[in-house]
Amino acid sequence: MLGAAVVAFLLALAPLAARAVSSPAEMLPDRKQELRAEAIGHQLRCLVCQNESVEESDADLARDLRRIIRTRVQAGDTDQQVIDWMVARYGDFVRLKPPFDAQTLVLWFAPALALGAGAVAVLFARRRRPAPPAPLSAEERRRLARLIEP
């Protein structure tokens, strides 16, 4: 029953994945090259819509960039060369996955920093907590019993 629900859910997602394929007219005749071009396009941001990859976007500029990726792949550029070509013009923003360098150090370590800050906060909170009160003495216990007696 649960298995069927999972399958139905995955099937519902299928059209989303299929949408990523560009129109047949744009595709390279060589299947291997086309797959490489698509993989590169998925790593590059469409500068117009900013939250879609070049491969998924309908924007004019994204179409132009798709065409350039394919021309360069056909000309024999490596994946890295194509990405560098884009970065030279549009900066690191064009990469959907930011590079690991001095500028993005804080970005990449943010989760670790947040965790560290949390740990420090917990430590401090623990230290501040006052020591638990001493247990009642025999005299106090007798008094308490008298007070709560019905």
Added chain:
Amino acid sequence: MSLPTAPASRRLLLLAPLAVAGAGGVAFFVLLDRMSKGTYDPHGLPSMLIGKKLPAFDLPGLGQAPGISSAAIAAGGRPVLVNFFASWCVPCVEEAATLMALKGQGVPIYGIAYKDKEAATKSFLARNGDPYAAIGRDDPGRVAIDFGVYGVPETYVVDAQGIVRFRWAGALTQDVVQQSIMPLMKASS
């Protein structure tokens, strides 16, 4: 029974959230103010061209008019503006008056018509004024990609040595001209 009074420093700590909220409010106000003046664009991207030579290009002109080339601009020996525009672009209409005012002040502006039909460009210029010293037609939009253009209009300040000093994406406003462009035009002349 009364609660023990906290030391002054601890009581001051109670004001911390208020101070943070206050600082946030001031920052937000400055942001909105700069956005409304048009000197800050939250979608703006830094240009990779700043401090670099103009990308090489040689574009045909409108009709029989001569086009423009990067070599000719760099050889001019004076700071210029390079403005990407299109007849189909609404903010281009918006900035037309600002460009005409710049032309009136003697600032040389080179126009690059981005993905536009020749006739459409001509009628756009007839309607909104022609602020350009010369126009190059970039029909395929390929030169725009070498500039890192991601939308029209975009304006570049190129200094007397042909080095790009500033890029503004979006319609130019008087504030952008006064605060960013004019100081650069004077500094690099």
